[in-house]
Amino acid sequence: MEQINPTVINLVIFVLAIYVGYHVVWTVTPALHTPLMSVTNAISAIIIVGAMLAAGATDSTLGKGIGLLAVTLAAVNVFGGFLVTQRMLEMFKKKERPAAEKKQ
Amino acid sequence: MSMNVVTLLYLVASICFIQALKGLSHPTGARRGNVFGMVGMAIAAVTTVALIANLRGAGGGLALIGGGVIVGGGIGTFIARRVQMTKMPELVAAMHSLVGLAAVFIAIVAVAEPWAFGITEQGAALPRGNRLELFIGTFVGAITFSGSVIAFGKLSGKFRSAPIVFRGQHWLNLVLALAMFAFGIWFFVTQEWTPFILMAALAFIIGALIIIPIGGADMPVVISMLNSYSGWAAAGIGFSLNNSMLIVAGSLVGSSGAILSYIMCKAMNRSFINVLLGGFGQEGGMVAAGTEQKPYRSGSSDDAAFLMANAESVIIVPGYGLAVSRAQHALKELTEKLGAKGVNVRYAIHPVAGRMPGHMNVLLAEAEIPYDQVFEMEDINNDFQSTDVVLVVGANDVVNPAAKTPGSAIFGMPILEAHKARTVIVNKRSMATGYAGLDNELFYLEKTMMVFGDAKKALEDMVKALE
Numbered sequence: 001m002e003q004i005n006p007t008v009i010n011l012v013i014f015v016l017a018i019y020v021g022y023h024v025v026w027t028v029t030p031a032l033h034t035p036l037m038s039v040t041n042a043i044s045a046i047i048i049v050g051a052m053l054a055a056g057a058t059d060s061t062l063g064k065g066i067g068l069l070a071v072t073l074a075a076v077n078v079f080g081g082f083l084v085t086q087r088m089l090e091m092f093k094k095k096e097r098p099a100a101e102k103k104q
Numbered sequence: 105m106s107m108n109v110v111t112l113l114y115l116v117a118s119i120c121f122i123q124a125l126k127g128l129s130h131p132t133g134a135r136r137g138n139v140f141g142m143v144g145m146a147i148a149a150v151t152t153v154a155l156i157a158n159l160r161g162a163g164g165g166l167a168l169i170g171g172g173v174i175v176g177g178g179i180g181t182f183i184a185r186r187v188q189m190t191k192m193p194e195l196v197a198a199m200h201s202l203v204g205l206a207a208v209f210i211a212i213v214a215v216a217e218p219w220a221f222g223i224t225e226q227g228a229a230l231p232r233g234n235r236l237e238l239f240i241g242t243f244v245g246a247i248t249f250s251g252s253v254i255a256f257g258k259l260s261g262k263f264r265s266a267p268i269v270f271r272g273q274h275w276l277n278l279v280l281a282l283a284m285f286a287f288g289i290w291f292f293v294t295q296e297w298t299p300f301i302l303m304a305a306l307a308f309i310i311g312a313l314i315i316i317p318i319g320g321a322d323m324p325v326v327i328s329m330l331n332s333y334s335g336w337a338a339a340g341i342g343f344s345l346n347n348s349m350l351i352v353a354g355s356l357v358g359s360s361g362a363i364l365s366y367i368m369c370k371a372m373n374r375s376f377i378n379v380l381l382g383g384f385g386q387e388g389g390m391v392a393a394g395t396e397q398k399p400y401r402s403g404s405s406d407d408a409a410f411l412m413a414n415a416e417s418v419i420i421v422p423g424y425g426l427a428v429s430r431a432q433h434a435l436k437e438l439t440e441k442l443g444a445k446g447v448n449v450r451y452a453i454h455p456v457a458g459r460m461p462g463h464m465n466v467l468l469a470e471a472e473i474p475y476d477q478v479f480e481m482e483d484i485n486n487d488f489q490s491t492d493v494v495l496v497v498g499a500n501d502v503v504n505p506a507a508k509t510p511g512s513a514i515f516g517m518p519i520l521e522a523h524k525a526r527t528v529i530v531n532k533r534s535m536a537t538g539y540a541g542l543d544n545e546l547f548y549l550e551k552t553m554m555v556f557g558d559a560k561k562a563l564e565d566m567v568k569a570l571e
Binding site: 013045049074080084 | 192202255
């Protein structure tokens with residue numbers, strides 16, 4: 001049997017991940033759409049993985065320099081995104097009451 | 105560490121990210137979800153560091169990474185602690201731009217030294233497929249960057265938020281886009297730097313050009329769209345580096361942003377293309393063009409307080425004007441005072457209240473208004489007709505009954521049916537029109553009382569009157 005092209009495997013992962021994303025995001029309550037945005041912002045900073053490889057696994061100064069910049073930018077997002085999401089969600093917690101009506 | 109183990113750990117991180125999104129289905133599980141997200145990110149980062157250490161030894165590369173994480177993380181932490189909730193849209197736009205730029209940077213390194221990522225043998229040319237993927241990752245990243253910078257500028261008031269339109273704008277964009285693809289194909293065939301750089305430069309320009317014609321109140325769509333792009337940029341880079349972690353996380357973000365854009369467009373009853381073409385509502389903020397001055401009733405804050413104190417049920421409709429005058433806390437006091445008098449107070453939130461999806465909910469949460477008093481449009485719209493008093497604060501188009509009139513510019517847009525309540529109190533600065541540039545029939549109804557003035561001042565006066 002011939003080898004499967006890595007791009008095809010990537011495509012399988014891609015399509016399935018979109019499918020999962022689509023279904024999961026529809027369950028998010030509209031009240032939390034802003035935290036959804038900030039958390040997805042933090043998740044898209046997963047690009048830090050590529051940035052780390054660029055900074056750490058290259059030999060040239062160009063590669064290391066630009067890689068370092070990319071790591072720094074992505075790190076702002078990782079920390080900023082998750083922490084600001086946490087801060088927002090804490091606000092939703094404070095007002096939690098044993099209310100009779102919890103319609104979402 | 106073998107690549108198999110690395111990939112399996114990436115799988116664990118991916119599941120954590122899915123959990124993070126799933127947690128947001130209700131405020132109670134949301135914080136745990138966010139912790140899942142953080143754990144996922146930590147697993148992905150540590151795995152990658154271990155992989156690099158394994159490949160290259162614990163040399164200078166890791167120190168660089170550590171330095172970048174400390175500096176970037178420090179800045180991110182500082183911003184996250186300090187940012188005001190009214191500034192969330194700006195923050196999110198700024199963060200999208202960082203992801204976009206990082207994607208471009210990674211793509212540049214991948215073109216220069218593809219072997220560092222294990223895509224090729226040392227010194228070999230990139231396979232065609234990876235060139236195509238790098239092209240896509242780069243231009244999506246570049247568009248995300250410059251588009252987000254413009255969106256950030258408009259949201260923070262650094263640029264004029266009015267749409268910038270000129271003759272032949274769409275043709276110019278089309279020509280630039282075609283040129284960008286041409287350079288992309290050139291790069292795909294030759295793997296030379298010249299077309300790569302020209303392609304990236306054009307993408308930066310296109311990103312700015314597609315956002316400038318879009319006006320301030322369409323920002324919820326723009327910001328969701330850029331959210332989506334930042335995900336696709338990460339996924340595109342994931343394809344070019346054959347990295348499943350980037351593909352999964354990028355796709356989750358990409359589809360999330362796409363759904364939010366859809367929800368926002370639907371809430372304004374406008375098509376995505378219509379928003380993108382821009383130029384909508386240029387006459388926004390001007391006094392209604394109607395020739396005859398229609399009569400309306402205006403009253404004081406004391407009158408409004410009296411009406412609400414004697415009501416059984418009150419629904420408050422907050423709009424962006426509330427956030428602008430930072431009146432959330434005054435509103436909360438008003439709610440408490442009314443609650444103490446036995447009035448049933450609820451909030452009705454239109455999906456596009458604020459400058460990003462769900463923005464108003466966060467602002468109310470910050471003011472410590474319990475989320476079980478806050479209702480989405482679909483959940484509360486049927487209750488307006490049995491409500492004594494509706495208080496509209498700084499909202500306009502979202503309560504305009506013209507949306508039910510065929511031929512109106514906002515016909516078909518879902519609205520909060522405030523006009524069905526027994527009495528309506530509207531707080532606004534003046535009779536000026538909203539973003540859509542339309543006169544609002546609600547203001548001229550016999551049962552409507554206008555309370556002019558700044559929202560914060562007016563609400564504080566109402567609170568005083570209730571004491």
